[in-house]
Amino acid sequence: xxxxxxxxxxxxxxxxxxxxxxxxxxxxxxxxxxxxxxxxxxxxxxxxxxxxxxxxxxxxxxxxxxxxxxxxxxxxxxxxxxxxxxxxxxxxxxxxxxxxxxxxxxxxxxxxxxxxxxxxxxxxxxxxxxxxxxxxxxxxxxxxxxxxxxxxxxxxxxxxxxxxxxxxxxxxxxxxxxxxxxxxxxxxxxxxxxxxxxxxxxxxxxxxxxxxxxxxxxxxxxxxxxxxxxxxxxxxxxxxxxxxxxxxxxxxxxxxxxxxxxxxxxxxxxxxxxxxxxxxxxxxxxxxxxxxxxxxxxxxx
Numbered sequence: 001x002x003x004x005x006x007x008x009x010x011x012x013x014x015x016x017x018x019x020x021x022x023x024x025x026x027x028x029x030x031x032x033x034x035x036x037x038x039x040x041x042x043x044x045x046x047x048x049x050x051x052x053x054x055x056x057x058x059x060x061x062x063x064x065x066x067x068x069x070x071x072x073x074x075x076x077x078x079x080x081x082x083x084x085x086x087x088x089x090x091x092x093x094x095x096x097x098x099x100x101x102x103x104x105x106x107x108x109x110x111x112x113x114x115x116x117x118x119x120x121x122x123x124x125x126x127x128x129x130x131x132x133x134x135x136x137x138x139x140x141x142x143x144x145x146x147x148x149x150x151x152x153x154x155x156x157x158x159x160x161x162x163x164x165x166x167x168x169x170x171x172x173x174x175x176x177x178x179x180x181x182x183x184x185x186x187x188x189x190x191x192x193x194x195x196x197x198x199x200x201x202x203x204x205x206x207x208x209x210x211x212x213x214x215x216x217x218x219x220x221x222x223x224x225x226x227x228x229x230x231x232x233x234x235x236x237x238x239x240x241x242x243x244x245x246x247x248x249x250x251x252x253x254x255x256x257x258x259x260x261x262x263x264x265x266x267x268x269x270x271x272x273x274x275x276x277x278x279x280x281x282x283x284x285x286x287x288x289x290x291x292x293x294x295x296x297x298x299x300x301x
Contacts, residue, residue, distance in 0.1 A: 009267035011059035057090035077104035099127035121189025
């Protein structure tokens, strides 16, 4: 399936694919004015002959597991040499995973240098945009039940460890810690973006993070050491539900989605290209390219 902005390959059913594409187009429209992002990759004019992002949604958990970075993963964002990828467990298409991973794409396009806690926190925050109960406004900041449950039931990692963790740290990759890492990152970002005590200085924090580590950026922007930020954060959970922001009218989308139902060659080629950008999966990529050459000799140069 394809629109002007997205290309999606899926082994799920057509309705599930259409749902993913619609939600991505809706989120793209909402994010553009918020993040001052125009869809131009990494600050350069976009070549309209190229797709900026390719979505691969496997139709079953078993299909996705062959490509999952960790066992509990339901999706991930992968930068590529020619185009970027969002890879999903399409059997969980109604989860927030598609929005979460697309926010990672937008953040990568922005050129901002973000520590892992903020990259994940923004992805969680903006993946949970909702229409108001009246249907007339789009809201940001509603609580995410699973993240709230984790914060109330699981041991906290601690802010000092969280903000100093790199992308390869077990904090963001191990099954034992990842739920707490995502929950604390979401709550910290929620506080910094939406709490009246912090929200006016969030843009200053983004600027500071381009050259400073998080602890020093907190000291310079908020005048607080990490320990004081952590005390604020642990008290914030009960107050967070009052900090819901109205973004504006929900976008009205009139989409033309082009559908090709026999797209095995292009879909497999997209998977092979994705694997070629996936560290440690080079041989898997080459084997898939060899399979494509055997099965589609007329399509391979």
